[in-house]
Structures are given as structure tokens and as C-alpha cells.
Amino acid sequence: MKKIAIIGSGAGGLITSSKLAKDLSKQIRNEEVSITIFDRNLEQEFQPGYLEVAFRGTDPAKIIRRVEGLVSPGVKLVYENVEKVDLADRYLQTEGSKEKYGFDYLIISTGSSPDYKQISGLREDNMDFHTDAYNSNLIYQRISKIKSGRIVVGIAGLPYKCPPSPNESAFMLDEYFRKQGLRDNVEITYITPFTRIYSAESINEVIEPIYEKRSIGSVTAFNTDYVDTDRKEINSMEGETLKYDYLFLTPPHKTASFLKGTEFSDEDGWVKVDRRDLHITSYGDSFAIGDTTNLPISKAGVEAHLEGIVVANNIAAEINGMERKYRFTGRTQCSMETGFHKATFVVGTYDKPVEKIEPSTMNYMEKKVMEKIYWGSLHGHYEWLFKYHFKEDYFQD
Numbered sequence: 187m188k189k190i191a192i193i194g195s196g197a198g199g200l201i202t203s204s205k206l207a208k209d210l211s212k213q214i215r216n217e218e219v220s221i222t223i224f225d226r227n228l229e230q231e232f233q234p235g236y237l238e239v240a241f242r243g244t245d246p247a248k249i250i251r252r253v254e255g256l257v258s259p260g261v262k263l264v265y266e267n268v269e270k271v272d273l274a275d276r277y278l279q280t281e282g283s284k285e286k287y288g289f290d291y292l293i294i295s296t297g298s299s300p301d302y303k304q305i306s307g308l309r310e311d312n313m314d315f316h317t318d319a320y321n322s323n324l325i326y327q328r329i330s331k332i333k334s335g336r337i338v339v340g341i342a343g344l345p346y347k348c349p350p351s352p353n354e355s356a357f358m359l360d361e362y363f364r365k366q367g368l369r370d371n372v373e374i375t376y377i378t379p380f381t382r383i384y385s386a387e388s389i390n391e392v393i394e395p396i397y398e399k400r401s402i403g404s405v406t407a408f409n410t411d412y413v414d415t416d417r418k419e420i421n422s423m424e425g426e427t428l429k430y431d432y433l434f435l436t437p438p439h440k441t442a443s444f445l446k447g448t449e450f451s452d453e454d455g456w457v458k459v460d461r462r463d464l465h466i467t468s469y470g471d472s473f474a475i476g477d478t479t480n481l482p483i484s485k486a487g488v489e490a491h492l493e494g495i496v497v498a499n500n501i502a503a504e505i506n507g508m509e510r511k512y513r514f515t516g517r518t519q520c521s522m523e524t525g526f527h528k529a530t531f532v533v534g535t536y537d538k539p540v541e542k543i544e545p546s547t548m549n550y551m552e553k554k555v556m557e558k559i560y561w562g563s564l565h566g567h568y569e570w571l572f573k574y575h576f577k578e579d580y581f582q583d
């Protein structure tokens with residue numbers, strides 16, 4: 187019996203399990219292979235939907251699903267928090283348990299989450315759309331009460347997931363207050379540690395004029411040091427101070443705590459992987475995908491998905507007696523909503539720089555289609571569409 191363990195039932199973990207369950211269905215029926223997902227949560231949330239919940243008042247229940255309805259037949263679920271992984275002896279342990287779960291293959295897809303410990307004072311006043319649907323819903327309740335004031339939005343620290351999301355929040359706040367007829371009463375300022383409004387020059391060229399047209403201010407090369415909640419000030423490491431009434435900052439993110447201090451992760455706990463086949467450096471049968479890797483690419487669901495497909499293909503090939511030949515191209519594709527039913531996309535690979543794509547209603551519609559098919563895509567229902575859309579970036583073989 188080959189035992190495959192997956193930690194995390196999010197965007198990366200679920201598609202990996204679905205693809206493996208499909209390719210190894212015969213072996214699962216014959217009890218030659220088992221697939222088990224470990225996750226502490228009974229529910230999954232469609233994280234890109236946090237923006238809609240926070241800035242358009244979408245019902246948070248609409249972006250939440252129970253995990254048991256998302257896994258493919260033959261995949262086992264263990265609702266526990268993983269506390270320890272031993273790659274050399276191939277076992278993991280869950281919180282408070284002495285039992286060792288052995289595995290032949292391991293896939294770590296434990297994501298990333300806001301780390302408020304890094305910036306003093308940030309948690310107290312921040313309206314956070316990177317944690318969960320509940321917090322995002324609180325934002326909508328709070329912005330509904332704002333009639334005037336200074337809004338500061340942007341990036342409080344690196345890394346964080348979904349690179350365009352802070353810009354999207356600036357555009358969505360602008361749209362919200364324009365629709366309320368209150369835009370002249372609120373000042374919106376975007377802050378970023380980068381030296382331009384968007385880190386990739388091609389996208390910056392596209393969105394900078396929109397910032398100007400919509401009168402959204404910006405302060406670049408601003409590395410947030412701490413927030414003084416009594417004085418309502420954000421202080422940068424460069425010595426600048428900004429006044430605010432309302433804060434919508436994206437905090438720096440952290441990895442799962444059990445990964446910190448392991449020999450297979452870097453000093454911040456991000457897992458060191460091969461950028462092409464995602465195996466954990468020096469452990470050929472263990473892999474990490476999605477936000478939790480140390481790859482210098484976007485932390486985004488698209489990456490988690492394409493990486494999961496590569497890893498699942500290689501494991502299934504090996505179990506079926508073939509060679510592991512599938513490779514990830516580093517492809518990213520994150521949508522960036524620019525407000526009023528328009529969007530652009532951040533598209534690039536390891537070898538191709540980010541493209542310049544003008545915002546359009548067509549792009550916005552494509553984003554909406556992705557939202558509609560999200561849950562089904564975790565089951566692997568739309569792999570034909572992914573293959574068609576991503577072409578040579580679906581995987582290399």
C-alpha cells in the first residue's frame with residue numbers, strides 16, 4: 187500500500203487530491219494506494235471573494251463550503267492540526283496526538299496567513315480582508331458608516347498573498363464612495379514598500395493613470411514600521427509619518443508554525459522546493475505547493491493549482507511505473523479589478539516577464555467566470571479548460 191498524505195485542503199491540496207484520486211482510482215479501489223488530507227478546518231473559503239464581501243457587501247455564506255463536499259471519492263479526511271513532520275522517517279503527527287501517520291509521499295499545501303506580530307499597533311485599527319470571510323464582512327459593516335475622512339490602504343509588509351489585492355481594495359473603495367456620492371469627502375492614499383504603485387513595471391504603466399484619474403494618492407518606498415493608534419499615525423522605517431482615520435492594510439504573511447525551524451524550510455519557515463517539480467530540496471518524495479513554498483513568485487491560487495497538477499501527475503506516473511517528467515513553468519495569472527466592471531490580469535512565468543494588459547470588461551467577465559467555476563475546478567472538473575487556457579504553461583513534459 188502506497189500512502190499519500192496531503193496537509194491542507196485549500197486551493198492546492200484539493201486539486202492535487204482530486205487529480206491523484208482520478209489517476210489512481212483503480213489502485214485506490216484495490217487498496218494499493220490511499221490518499222489522506224489533513225486539515226484543521228471543516229470549511230473552505232473562496233479567498234478572492236473576501237474583496238466582494240468587504241467592499242460590496244456580498245453575503246459571506248456565499249463564499250464558504252464544507253470540505254467534505256469538496257473531496258473526490260476515495261480521499262480520506264482527517265480534521266486535525268498537523269504539528270510535526272519528519273521527512274527523513276516519513277511520518278507526521280497531529281496536535282496532542284502521539285500517533286505517527288506514516289506516508290510514502292507527502293504534499294504540504296498549508297498556505298499563508300497574516301502575521302500581525304511583525305507590525306506593532308497594526309491589528310488594533312486595521313480592517314483586514316486577508317484573514318477570513320467573517321473579518322471581511324465586518325469591513326463592510328464599518329465602511330457603511332464612513333461619511334468622510336482619511337483612508338490609508340495598501341501593503342504593510344512582505345510577503346503577502348495575491349499581489350494585486352491591495353490595489354484592488356483601493357479601486358473598490360474609490361468605486362464604493364463614488365456610488366455613495368461621498369467621494370469628495372474621503373481622501374484615499376495607497377502606500378507600498380515598492381518604488382512604484384505596482385511592483386511590475388508593465389502593470390504599473392496601466393494602473394498609474396487610473397490612480398491619477400480617480401484622485402487616489404500614493405506614497406511609494408514606504409516600509410511600515412509601526413502604527414500609533416492613539417495619534418492615528420502610520421510610521422515608516424524611512425522616517426515618514428502618515429495620518430489616517432481608517433486603515434485597510436495588507437499585513438505581511440507567515441507560514442504554518444510547524445514549518446518554522448525545520449531543516450527543509452528557510453529562516454522564515456517557507457519550504458525550500460525545486461522550482462520545476464516542487465520536490466522539497468533533498469527529499470525526493472515530499473513536495474510543497476502553493477503559498478507555503480519559498481519560490482519568488484506570486485502567492486496565488488493559480489500557482490497552487492498548476493503546481494498541484496504537476497506534483498499529482500508525477501506521483502501518479504511513478505506509481506504507474508513511469509518516469510516523473512512534468513514541470514511547472516512558474517505561470518501566474520492574478521486578476522486585478524480596477525473598479526466599475528473592469529479588470530486587468532498579472533500574467534507571467536519564470537521565463538516571461540509580466541505582460542502589459544489594459545483593463546477591460548472582457549477581463550472582468552473572465553474573472554467572474556473563474557469565480558463561478560472555482561469549487562468545481564478543485565474537483566478537477568475543468569482541467570480541459572485549464573489545459574486550453576494555459577497551453578504550454580499548463581505543465582511542461
Ligand SMILES: Cc1cc2nc3c(=O)[nH]c(=O)nc-3n(C[C@H](O)[C@H](O)[C@H](O)COP(=O)(O)OP(=O)(O)OC[C@H]3O[C@@H](n4cnc5c(N)ncnc54)[C@H](O)[C@@H]3O)c2cc1C
Binds near residue numbers: 199347476519
Ligand atoms: C483577498 C484575496 C484575494 C485573492 N485573489 C486571488 C486571485 O484573484 N487569484 C488567485 O489565484 N489567488 C488569489 N488569492 C490567493 C489564493 O486564495 C491563495 O494563494 C490560495 O488559496 C493558496 O492556496 P494554498 O493551497 O497554498 O493555501 P490555502 O488555500 O490557504 O489552504 C491552506 C490550508 O492549509 C490548512 N492548514 C494550515 N496549517 C495547517 C496545519 N498545521 N495542519 C492542518 N492544516 C493546516 C488551512 O486550514 C487551509 O485550509 C487571493 C487571496 C486573498 C486573501
